[in-house]
Amino acid sequence: MPTVAEYVSPPLSEYVKVILKVSHNLHASTLPSLLAITDGKTSAIDGLRIQGKILSNLGVQPESISFGGGAGGARADLVSPKATVDLLLAMQSRPGYNPYYEAMPILGRDGTLAKSVEPTSPARGHVRAKTGTYYLENELTGKTILTSKALAGYMETAHDRKLIYCIFVNNVPIRTASGDDKPAVNATVAGKLLGKISEWIYLNCPSKP
Secondary structure (H helix, E strand, O other): OOOOOOOOOOHHHHHHHHHHHHOOOHHHHHHHHHHHHHOOOOHHHHHHHHHHHHHHHHOOOOEEEEEEOOOOOOOOOOOOOHHHHOOOOOHHOOOHHHHHHHHHEEEEHHHHOOOOOOOOOOOOOOEEEEEEEEEEEEEOOOOEEEEEEEEEEEEEEOOOOOEEEEEEEEEOOOOOOOOOEEEEEOOHHHHHHHHHHHHHHHOOOOOOO
C-alpha cells in the first residue's frame, strides 16, 4: 500500500530526557518493548528478560530487582537501594553516561525536582537525581498509603565531593489534619523532605580524608 505518513523518532537521548525530567510513564513503559525489538521479538516481557541480562553485565544483580513493567508502577516493581547505587555507579563508565546524566532533573531548577528546595537553597543546581512516587489506596479507611517516595542520583557537595546517593521512604500513611480532609502529608511534602535531606547531605558531607 502507498505510504501516507512517516514518523522519525528523536534520538534516544531526547527520549530518555522526557522520561527522566518529568517522569513520563508512557515513554518509560515502551522501553522494554523497544529492547525486545532489538532481538527480533515484540513483547515487553521479552524486553525485560534482555534488561535483566544488561543489568547483570553492568554488575547489578538481577536477583535484587523485580520488574513487572517499565515505568515503576506495577506491584511487582521492587528494587533495593544497593542495586540502584550499583546501576548509577556502572553508568559512569558507559559511553552514554553524559546524555544520561544531563537528562536527570536538577535540584531546584527543573523537572520533578524544580520545587523540591527553596530558590535560595545552597544545594540548588548541585544535584541531578530521579524521583519515584507510588501510591496505594486503602479502601478500608478511604485513605492513601504512600508506598514509596524515592530519590537517587548524583551530587557535588559543598566540599567538592562527588557522591552517588539513594533515599527510599516506604509505606507511609498519608495523614489528614484533624477536621480537614486536606492531606497533611502528601507526595509534594514528601518530595520536599527528600529535598531537605539532599540539602543537608550537600552541606554536611565531609571532604575526602
